Amino acid sequence: MRIGELADASGVSTRSLRYYEEHGLIRSERTPGGWRDFDSAMVERVVMIQHLFAAGLSSSTINELLPCLEAPPEERTGVMEQLLAQEVERLEAKRRDIDRELDTLRALRSETALSVK
DNA sequence: ATTCTGACA
DNA sequence: TGTCAGAA
Numbered sequence: 001m002r003i004g005e006l007a008d009a010s011g012v013s014t015r016s017l018r019y020y021e022e023h024g025l026i027r028s029e030r031t032p033g034g035w036r037d038f039d040s041a042m043v044e045r046v047v048m049i050q051h052l053f054a055a056g057l058s059s060s061t062i063n064e065l066l067p068c069l070e071a072p073p074e075e076r077t078g079v080m081e082q083l084l085a086q087e088v089e090r091l092e093a094k095r096r097d098i099d100r101e102l103d104t105l106r107a108l109r110s111e112t113a114l115s116v117k
Numbered sequence: 118a119t120t121c122t123g124a125c126a
Numbered sequence: 127t128g129t130c131a132g133a134a
Contacts, residue, residue: 016127
C-alpha cells in the first residue's frame with residue numbers, strides 16, 4: 001500500500017509516517033518510481049507507535065521497545081519491563097515538577113490578590 | 118491526482 | 127507536525 005493509504009488506514013499523517021521511517025521505526029520498499037510501498041500489516045504497528053509517542057516516549061525508546069512488543073511472549077526479556085518502569089518513573093518525576101510549579105504560582109497569585117485589595 | 122525531499126512567515 | 131515549493 002502507498003503512504004496515503006496507510007495514513008488513511010492508521011489515522012497517522014503521511015508527515016508522521018515519513019518521520020517514523022526517518023527514525024527507523026518502520027521500513028518500506030520502494031516502487032520503481034520511488035514511492036514508498038508498505039505491507040498492509042504495517043497498519044497495526046503504526047498505530048502502536050502512535051500510542052507510544054502519545055505517551056511521551058522518544059523515538060529511540062520506542063525503537064528499543066518495538067522488538068519486544070513484536071516478539072513472541074516467550075522471548076520477551078526483562079528489558080521491556082525495565083524500559084516501561086523507567087518511563088513511568090520519568091513521568092512521575094515530571095508530575096512532581098508540575099506540582100511544584102503549581103504551588104509557586106498559586107502562592108504568587110494569593111499574594112498578588114492581597115496586595116491588590 | 119499523488120508522492121518525494123527539503124525547509125520554515 | 128503542518129504545509130508549501132518544485133519535480134517526477
